[in-house]
Amino acid sequence: MVDALNNNERRALIFAPANDQAGQSLQIALQQVGFSVALVIQLSHGLGAFRGDRAGEPLYSIVIILGGQSGLSGPIIAQALRGVPELAELPIILVSDTPVPLARCVVISRLMDNADICALALQEPKHWQSVGVIRPDSPRYSINNTTSTVNGIVTEVDTPRKSSPTQSQETKEDNLGKATEISDIAPVSLSPNRSGVLPVIPMSLPHTVVTTPDEEFDPNPLLKICARSPGSAKEIAALIRGDLVRALNDFPRLQSNGDLTALSKAAHKIHGASGSLGAMGVYNTCLTLEKAAASGNHSECQVAVNAAVSSMLRFVQRLDRFFLTPN
């Protein structure tokens, strides 16, 4: 993992939540420490936004997925990346900005088959002694104040880290669950200028802005139905969100287990409910999955699961935005 980060071709593919500065600030920070490419793709756009390799040459050396660990969209993306030939062998870092409960860690571990997870915020370090933690909400990744950001990196590079051989085992364990600095994933020597501030490297490299029609969820029919009780619209939205989160876990698991009968039923459940909420993207992809699973076609199911997961992730994001709106 560290070798992959330290090689001369440091090129990161970052999946980040929409409307979140963490992705952009990490992008800047990675370029500050010598990454030649730091491409940000909105987590909600999933693999649909990924565009292959460059003349057969791998375009990235590492994948970093910010957020989505509690709702499992992060590990689902990671798992799906394993099916992309250009990305299949890359190390993947899952990053959470909040502690991830142990039960969820176990689920993520199973999803990822214990492979290549090197970052999660943890509440129970003894099960994850080899993992580090990055917190994208750390001020050092903020781009609101560029000077502070750069100073933060310089400071942290100069600070002894948990990898120091002089640290005791107890101290190492204490560090689990705390923030890891950018220098941990890409240790380089940074030299501040005379004023003690690193120059900001211009963003000369392309970063993708993916546009997808915002058609996953129109809350207006729901609000109309619930006009007499506005709070109930959010209760219904919470119900479908819970179903979606379970489905994000269940679909890939059932597909990989070959349990297509259960997969068809699970897709049917989401299909019926999502359509009634105007989430036609999820409605259509889950209908396709339901039919593929019912027909027993494993290869079609694989494609349909990926499409359904991608649309469900977008739906969850829309719902989360809906929750933030006043009643």
Add this chain to the structure above:
Amino acid sequence: MRILITDDDQVCSQILSGILSPYGTCQLAEGGEQAIRMFTNALVRKNPYDLVCLDILMPDMDGHATLSCIRSIEAGFGIMGSAGVRILMVTTRDDPESITTAFRRQCEGYIIKPIDEDQVKKQIGQLRMKSFDEIK
């Protein structure tokens, strides 16, 4: 008007409840067996339902079987023909076999999901239910 909504999917139940609650009291059943129990209890207490909404694909007893069971129970209580409860199927199943089976087993209406408020109101309007007409 008393309404029994039967669907194992809470999201669909809640949406239907939101649409129908202006017209009466909605009660929810999560499956066919629970619906049969609630329906029978209501008849025994002489406070029957006026409308039953039934999903078809449910884990315990499917909607077709539940529909047949409700009509059998009504027959046992001496309730026949138009005196019976109005039953509206609300389902994702859009195949002709499912639709004809439902009507053969004496449902009054059939709605294919996704649930559309206008469609539900139109279907219920066609059931010529007095309490609905009064409110409409």
